[in-house]
Amino acid sequence: MVSNSRLLSGTDALVELLLHQAEFDKMRGLRTGGFVSGYRGSPLGGLDQALWRRGSELKSRNIHFQPAINEDLAATALIGTQKVESEPGATVEGVFGLWYGKGPGVDRSGDALKHGNAYGTSPHGGVLVVAGDDHGCVSSSMSHQSDLAMQAWSMPVLHPVSVSDYFHTGLWGWAASRTSGAWIGFKAISETVESASTVHPVDYPEFILPAIDSGPDGLHWRWLDLPGPQVEWRLKYKLNAIKAFAQTNPIDNLLVPVSKPRGLIIIVGKAGLDMLEALRVAGLSPLALAQRGIAILQLRLVFPLSSTTLSLAALAERVFIIEEKAAVVEAQLKHEFFNIPAGRRPTIIGKRDSQGAPILPDDIELRPELLAGPVARWLESFGIDMPVPLHWSELPSTSIVDLPKRTPYFCPGCPHSSSTHVPSGSRARPGIGCHFMAVWMDRQTAGSVQMGGEGVDWMGTAPFTVTPHIFQNLGDGTYFHSGHLAIRQSVAAGVNITYKLLFNDAVAMTGGQPIDGQVTVPQIVKLALAEGVKKVAIVAEDISRYAARGELPAGVTAYPRDDLDAVQRELRDIEGVTVLIYDQVCATELRRRRKRDKSLRPTARAVINDLVCEGCGDCQTQSNCLAVVPIETSLGRKRAIDQSACNTDLSCLKGFCPSFVTLEGGDARKATGSRNA
Missing domain, CATH: 3.40.50.970 (Thiamin diphosphate (ThDP)-binding fold, Pyr/PP domains)
Incomplete structure (x- = not known):
């Protein structure tokens, strides 16, 4: 094969x-x-x-x-x-x-x-x-x-x-x-x-x-x-x-044959590998356990349980089931043996022991160190010693340790760095996609629903609050998947909401794949208006392409990115459902396209003259861009542009600062020498 x-x-x-x-x-x-x-x-x-x-x-x-x-x-x-x-x-x-x-x-x-x-x-x-x-x-x-x-x-x-x-x-x-x-x-x-x-x-x-x-x-x-x-x-x-x-055609296999097992360990999927690793660390093997009357059954058919599994379990005195998350196999096995007379029924444990006390967690992923203790105690009842490393047997500290954390963030030049801002006094709700990261930034964005339900939860909140309006972020991939129905539902309910449709021309979160079908901004505009949306506006990185094509219906205007706040203020004051389409290609996907097609490469780059920079950080505040980095100089902390990370969104130029220099026709200098030097 x-x-x-x-x-x-x-x-x-x-x-x-x-x-x-x-x-x-x-x-x-x-x-x-x-x-x-x-x-x-x-x-x-x-x-x-x-x-x-x-x-x-x-x-x-x-x-x-x-x-x-x-x-x-x-x-x-x-x-x-x-x-x-x-x-x-x-x-x-x-x-x-x-x-x-x-x-x-x-x-x-x-x-x-x-x-x-x-x-x-x-x-x-x-x-x-x-x-x-x-x-x-x-x-x-x-x-x-x-x-x-x-x-x-x-x-x-x-x-x-x-x-x-x-x-x-x-x-x-x-x-x-x-x-x-x-x-x-x-x-x-x-x-x-x-x-x-x-x-x-x-x-x-x-x-x-x-x-x-x-x-x-x-x-x-x-x-x-x-x-x-x-x-x-x-x-x-x-x-x-x-x-x-x-x-x-048996799909489950006994790791080592045991004619009449005293005990049976049933291992399921990846959790079985965790258990075998715990045994290896302890110096035990399936063969060593088999010689002591303990069989290990590697289960692949989780439902329904095979007759082989049931027959083997019936031979054992005690059965220990190791599976990750909910007790799927354990519940079935207990159901099968529930009415068997006590003398012929094995004692079955897994998530809980025979007295109902918890043994293995059902809400987190399993690890060898989580399994070692429970397995060792179970084997001890058969007179088998399983050494558990000290650092596995000690309970983890329950105190909160203030360790450095790296919070996920938007890529340099990401459209969401700008598009997820809301006007003062407004609130927004996130959707499924990279733009969800706005919830841990200062964007007045909070809440969560399933994919395709974006904004519909507001229908249940709006009648019971004095808040007149919200913004709802919605990715173009989610829109095409199921999100358009959420807009239709909001129109049917007559709620006051502005859907901020983030059109990035790629399903960025899973690898930059194209949307599985044909969808363009003009198509979305026409469909939204046909569904009963009160007003649609476009904010785009480059509005000239809309003027050249003339594809937008009457009354729909494309605005530059600098007008985002004003456009949002206008839409939030309109009663009913409105849509703002923020049109800018995903920065990471644009970077990929530029590598494949040199004609797409930028003609302008921004640099910061650190002799002029006073380190105020307004460029970072305005752009929210990770390519704007701090540098330490003899005159204190300044700012610089990390050209290797920069995707030339140029939002940093919005910073109120004379230290910026825009270079036309240049390209980033590549590093010289060995990477390993």
Whole structure:
């Protein structure tokens, strides 16, 4: 399958997985196609870029990548792929599909994903639902775990152990999906999919089709299949088919065989690697534990639990389940054994011990040092000593230590440094995107809602406050994803709000990707007015292009950036919904474009004459730019422009200062000598 050892990231492994499935089908004489759709978002923020980079290879294997404008429409497209097999004019025997999205995208797509799973896959198709789960809230508005939602939809869930584990687990998932008619959840947590690992050569698996009970009307997509209770009845047969497939084709593995285990440790996904690391540090191995009657089961099929897992648990006296976040496996196992007589029922612990006391946290990511103590105490009950390093056994200090902190900030030249200002006396609310960072700057910006709900919370606040108006920041990517509906809702409610649409011409937060469709400022203007917005105004870095094109409707004016405050004051006094479009390209994306196209490079640069500079810092205040840096001189602290960081936004020139010099036609001098000198 993998012809030679390679270093792959989790994101790259997902792309490879698609290519391997196409090759796997070809080897077995199946003429299939592949289809990928979803919406970017950390930890899957770079998957679309990885797919674009491998576009020619995907195309050569008849794999189509179509990014969607949001996650639920992507899921709907995947429903369509499973209808191909029954289409009269089909050019392939089936389509294997892959949906992707971060945890909140799973949540918002629940209806579509639930429908897809219930109505089923085709026998030669199959769907993987790749959920980018940010367990630690590293780059999300809140942490998320998709297992519970998928379980509620009766959707089977796989949790790969590592990057190299993606291949076998993914191929197993598609094969199980084809057999059972179910869509298969595939957890891609941040710590795995955003990591890299050496992947060694492996062979393609041989899957054996089990004998299954398809129920009264089958498991797969069919038509006529009108709404009715039979759709829900079918879900039970699908889950039973998954169990049968798992029994014939085991996906969970016992690290070292133990004929009659006294104790069983069930490890799930990345948390299992944490536990194994804790054992390694303590000088223990799975083999050493097996010799003492302790078995370790590495679980990949999180839901439903396989008969192998249940049988092994039944043999043990005590079971310890190690899984990150909520007790998904633990709850199922306890449910299975609840009514078993006490003498035949194992003692099952995980998040809590047998007396109900907490053992492992269910609200944070696990680490080896968090697991070492609980595992050591559990093993001690079997007479096994597990040394715990002193620095792991000591409780962390609860006192607040005043350590330096590096607060995330706008890039040099970022449009948000200017666009997120509001007039005196006004308040703003943030949205999803880089501009959220305005909340920890002096911008009178506070609050948070889900992506696509920007400004709609004001509809619930406005009737009960004397505040007459707010500004709502909204990125152009979010607008195209779902934010336009928020504007429509605000118009329908008749609230007083100004949507500040930050048009940056790129989805900056996930890598500068283009918006997945055609959207221009004139289009947004016309649509907003057609929806009933009272007034639309544009503030732009370069207003000349609007005058030249003449594309704006009557009454819509483009203003220079210096007029931002005045334009905002005018809009906030208009009753109803107004829209201000702030048009300036993302500074980091503009920097990339300049590297690719020299014609885009700036003709002017700003420098500061430190002999004239008095160090007042007004240039920094006006521009909010990180490229304006302090320097220490014999005459005290002055300011300078870090030319290597500067993106030539030139907002620093607004500072009231004679020390600035503008150079026309020059370029930043490159550093000389070795970087390592």
